[in-house]
Structure formats: C-alpha cells, structure tokens
Amino acid sequence: xxxxxxxxxxxxxxxxxxxxxxxxxxxxxxxxxxxxxxxxxxxxxxxxxxxxxxxxxxxxxxxxxxxxxxxxxxxxxxxxxxxxxxxxxxxxxxxxxxxxxxxxxxxxxxxxx
Amino acid sequence: xxxxxxxxxxxxxxxxxxxxxxxxxxxxxxxxxxxxxxxxxxxxxxxxxxxxxxxxxxxxxxxxxxxxxxxxxxxxxxxxxxxxxxxxxxxxxxxxxxxxxxxxxxxxxxxxxx
Numbered sequence: 001x002x003x004x005x006x007x008x009x010x011x012x013x014x015x016x017x018x019x020x021x022x023x024x025x026x027x028x029x030x031x032x033x034x035x036x037x038x039x040x041x042x043x044x045x046x047x048x049x050x051x052x053x054x055x056x057x058x059x060x061x062x063x064x065x066x067x068x069x070x071x072x073x074x075x076x077x078x079x080x081x082x083x084x085x086x087x088x089x090x091x092x093x094x095x096x097x098x099x100x101x102x103x104x105x106x107x108x109x110x111x112x113x
Numbered sequence: 114x115x116x117x118x119x120x121x122x123x124x125x126x127x128x129x130x131x132x133x134x135x136x137x138x139x140x141x142x143x144x145x146x147x148x149x150x151x152x153x154x155x156x157x158x159x160x161x162x163x164x165x166x167x168x169x170x171x172x173x174x175x176x177x178x179x180x181x182x183x184x185x186x187x188x189x190x191x192x193x194x195x196x197x198x199x200x201x202x203x204x205x206x207x208x209x210x211x212x213x214x215x216x217x218x219x220x221x222x223x224x225x226x227x
Contacts, residue, residue, distance in 0.1 A: 031213060042117075042203055042217030043157075058214065090156065098213050099145050099164040104157040 004105035019078040023091030032074040033092040081112045119218035132191040136204030146187045147205040
C-alpha cells in the first residue's frame with residue numbers, strides 16, 4: 001500500500017460522538033486525500049491537503065473536518081457522527097504533478113449506530 | 114467539470130475468454146484517465162493510466178485500455194480472463210489542472226466463471 005497506514009482499521013461508534021481517523025505516510029508526498037466509499041457511488045473526495053496546514057474541500061465535505069500539522073499525518077474528524085457517515089474511508093497520497101498516480105491506503109470501516 | 118460513466122455495473126465472463134469493461138468520460142480539460150482495481154476487502158490498486166502520451170495504454174496483469182477522444186471513451190480490455198481477475202474495477206478521471214481531484218465511476222464488478 002505504498003507506505004500508507006490508516007488507523008483504526010475498524011470502528012463502531014454511536015450517533016453524536018466525535019470520531020477521528022488517522023492517515024500516516026512514509027513517502028514524503030505533498031498531497032494527501034480523504035475519500036469515502038459507498039455502494040453505487042465509487043469513491044468520493046471529502047477533503048484534501050496540498051501541504052502542512054493547507055487543506056481544501058472536496059465533493060462531500062459537509063460534516064467533516066481535517067487537519068495536517070505534519071507532512072506525514074492527515075487527520076479526518078467527524079465532529080458529531082451520524083448514521084449517514086457509515087462508510088469505508090480511504091486515504092490517498094500523491095506527488096505534485098496533476099498526472100501523478102494516487103496511492104491508496106487499506107481503508108477504515110466506520111459504523112455509526 | 115469532470116464525470117465518468119461506467120456502462121456496466123456487473124460483467125460476467127468465463128475463464129479464458131476476453132474481458133471488456135466500458136467507460137465514458139466527460140472533462141472540460143485535457144484529462145488524465147485511470148483504471149483502478151479493488152479486490153474484496155482490499156484497498157485500490159492502479160491498473161493503468163493515460164496522461165496524454167500514447168493512446169493505447171498497457172497496464173499490469175495483461176490489461177490494456179485505449180483512449181478515444183472522439184468517442185470520449187477509455188475501455189478496459191484483457192484478452193483472456195483469469196480467476197484472479199474477479200474484483201471491482203473503477204474508471205477514474207482527473208483534470209490536469211492543479212490539485213489532483215479524482216472523480217470515480219460507480220464501479221464494475223467482474224465475475225469470472227470457471
């Protein structure tokens with residue numbers, strides 16, 4: 001998985017609780033991304049980062065926030081989890097060229113009850 | 114804006130027969146196009162990518178795809194299916210503009226019959 005780890009790999013939580021997912025890379029890539037995968041939708045971009053402390057919204061950013069204080073770590077936070085945020089979350093990394101390949105982490109399966 | 118349509122949600126072929134997974138795209142810019150594969154309960158692996166070089170792109174495991182601008186298509190093919198090819202396949206488009214915001218198709222599940 002190109003030096004990308006995600007933690008936790010599985011999590012079950014209750015509606016209204018905060019949740020933070022972590023993505024860690026050892027490749028020193030500038031760009032990092034968070035996606036969610038739902039049946040029938042492929043993957044959809046939540047947020048991305050183009051450097052330390054530099055982030056921007058993706059297609060489905062409502063209800064999510066992110067932070068990047070170090071090159072290697074990109075955190076995704078659900079401030080108050082809802083059942084609609086039950087999904088599989090993937091982190092990805094890439095270089096600076098728009099034609100560079102994105103490499104994906106192993107995913108985190110989140111269930112919100 | 115970019116969009117991708119995978120024309121089949123499920124394709125079933127017999128082992129040893131050809132595979133064709135169809136993908137049409139829309140892009141306001143000259144696009145980069147990718148095919149990713151996802152095996153059950155696994156992450157995504159890049160099969161191949163087109164980035165405005167040769168229109169016929171060869172990837173891993175015997176897969177290839179042809180970029181046809183006039184048809185806005187990027188179909189994935191393999192001459193002979195193997196049982197290990199059973200997986201979900203995603204066609205992906207990215208505008209060659211700034212940050213690499215990938216737009217995924219809905220996916221095609223490939224089943225291989227013995």
